[in-house]
Amino acid sequence: MKPTAIIAAVLFIALASFAQTSTPQTQTPAQSSTPQSTSGSTNQAPGAALTPPIHKVLQAGSQQEMKAYQDAFNLTDPAKLEAAANDFSTKYPNSQLRSPLYTRAMNLYAQSNDTDKVIDCGRQAIAADPTNPIPLVQVASALAESSRETDLDREQRLAEASKDAQAAIDNIDTGLVLPANPDPVRVAAAKRSILTMAYDTLGMVDLDKKDYNSAVTNLQKAIAESSSNPEAVLYLRLSVAQDNLKQYPQALDSANKALQYARAGTQAQNLARMQQARLQKLMSAQAPAAGATPPATTPAPRPNSSPAPTSPSSPQH
DSSP states (O other), X not given: OOHHHHHHHHHHHHHHHHHTOOSOOOOOOOOOSSOOOSXXXXXXXXXXXXXXXXXXXXXXXXXXHHHHHHHHHTOOSHHXXXXXXXXXXXXXXXXXXXXXXXXXXXXXXXXXXXXXXXXXXXXXXXXXXXXXXXXXXXXXXXXXXXXXXXXXXXXXXXXHHHHHXXXXXXXXXXXXXXXXXXXXXXXXXXXXXXXHHHHHHHHHHHHHTTOHHHHHHHHHHHHHHTTTSOOHHHHHHHHHHHHHTTOHHHHHHHHHHHHHHSOTTSHHXXXXXXXXXXXXXXXXXXXXSTTOSOOOOSOOOOXXXXXXXXXXXXXXX
């Protein structure tokens, strides 16, 4: 399952459970019984007990606010839901429920591959709650994958993508909106999906900026977070970064893994074969003069060019 779907699942469960409540919430955020890691990673040793996740609990200020939220949340057309979220925000400008409505609209637009609207609604969600990793990582990924060299605002878009991706990482343990008693296993899987997506986005921005050392670091982190469900596109991007650093054995190893995990007939598979062949030919040839080796020509695929992690929610079985 793609990370986007996993994240969206967690989000829907959390918000649906809240939308079904008919009275304002008065709970305080649940606290974990043990300190959370500050590294951003939620991986735990096999067999280790999962501690209850820290999370936010939504609160409605009145019955009228709750009813307006429920009516908007139940809409399934993204344009109508976005309009309802705008109306709700106008009527309840300080409500904690503004961000969840825009986040749901964002995910509905994502299902129809409307990238511009994903960014628009995601930005609204972030403005209402700057700490929720789901809209942060969705907007970051959408900006990174849709930015082109010809865009006049390319640098601003990439800077925003990096900022949002890093914020998703920084708030992974405290910013999620979850049900009152979430399943720790599913939450941990959702967090890994969000982190995969965030580090992948940082790696994409690094590749665009030709900062290949940083790209290697971030893509290796994305690969580590998705180790239970390897993604070919991550290994392919890593191979391109290593290739540009003239780390040819490592680049070939990454290309081999990209080909191993790529689904048949996908662009990722075709690009992995091209990269593998290029590196094999390069390494088998007589070593040229220092600095004469041409740079990698295999394009680093965008998230929508192959089956790669692209969205947050809780793991479904």
